Amino acid sequence: MITVTTNSGDSATSQPEKTARHKRGSGRERVLDAYAQVLREEGETAATLDEVARRADISKGGLLHHFGSKEALMEGLLGRMKELNEQDIAATMRAGGDGIAAYLHSSMQAEDDYSDTFIAILKLAGSGHENVDQALRAAFNAWQDELDKVISDPVLSRLVQLVGDGLYVHALIGRDVDELDLQVIDRLTKRTES
């Protein structure tokens, strides 16, 4: 009894155009790139000012000129996520025609600026920084709102989101996406009844 408002085409191939990767040279952005990168690759503990400065090819003093404290650096990254959130949601939903497939695929492969930032911030989740958890909840809610527009059944919509979040966990621990994951996505995309 559930209807997915989509033209169910080839679900596994349609990919949206996301924000292009920027590795531009303006100091502030280079620092945020480096911070997000080290968070993704080695986690919170490894993300020291020294290491971030090293990756950004800048001195620690230079870094602290742009961001007066580590807290400020963190909020800088949260700001970037907030900034990219809307435009990425729009791009994901617009492009493929199929919201579910596009959403779930974007949960699997972090290859745009938004996903990079999002995954980096996930590494800071639940570690006492209330700002972080708040920003993450806001991001989740924004995606949920968008999914709700595309999927008429709210329960199915939530299910799709939970599956996407599950895929993030698997990525987090290095559990590779396999054929079954793709089949799950395929089934969620193609089925119009529960």
Add this chain to the structure above:
Amino acid sequence: MITVTTNSGDSATSQPEKTARHKRGSGRERVLDAYAQVLREEGETAATLDEVARRADISKGGLLHHFGSKEALMEGLLGRMKELNEQDIAATMRAGGDGIAAYLHSSMQAEDDYSDTFIAILKLAGSGHENVDQALRAAFNAWQDELDKVISDPVLSRLVQLVGDGLYVHALIGRDVDELDLQVIDRLTKRTES
């Protein structure tokens, strides 16, 4: 075409009996309890030897007698998880009669020793400790194997696991379980075809 090998009773209420909470006094166990607790509540950064010792009501020297290094402490917790894994899987699957509901409910409410340990270790995921990610992958695989025994369709089985993992993410960032989550579980439990 999917058949869930279960007596589909009242899915939302059946709860298994898990391992009882131990807050016993043997130094080693108290230390592991404290370590897991601080990881869950405040994350990896806050989990210093000083803080763990404080919570375990022991001195740092005393702690380091039981676990010679922080690395050893970590592996101690991994050992506990491995130890509890099998028995918790068995308890979860045995009790309710319905594997899906039991699994998903245990993903929501961490109130047994295994879940406590598991969530704590999740805070260490993707932070460069290869042991941790390996242990987590093993735990995920063990649950997957068990779900596969209960759910005849492997795609549905994976879907159920992904939803459970998604619930963990939501818990991680303090997004409370709501009515929709319960409805998702209910639907996954009751439906026998995709």
Add this chain to the structure above:
DNA sequence: GTCTATAGGGGGATAGAC
């Protein structure tokens, strides 16, 4: 705007008394 130097604090680990 970027650098070096350094202060100040905290974390992990060792030594050795009890």
Add this chain to the structure above:
DNA sequence: GTCTATCCCCCTATAGAC
């Protein structure tokens, strides 16, 4: 088995030269 005292390193942040 548990404690105190201590060492050393690294991390954040500040000061100030260029």
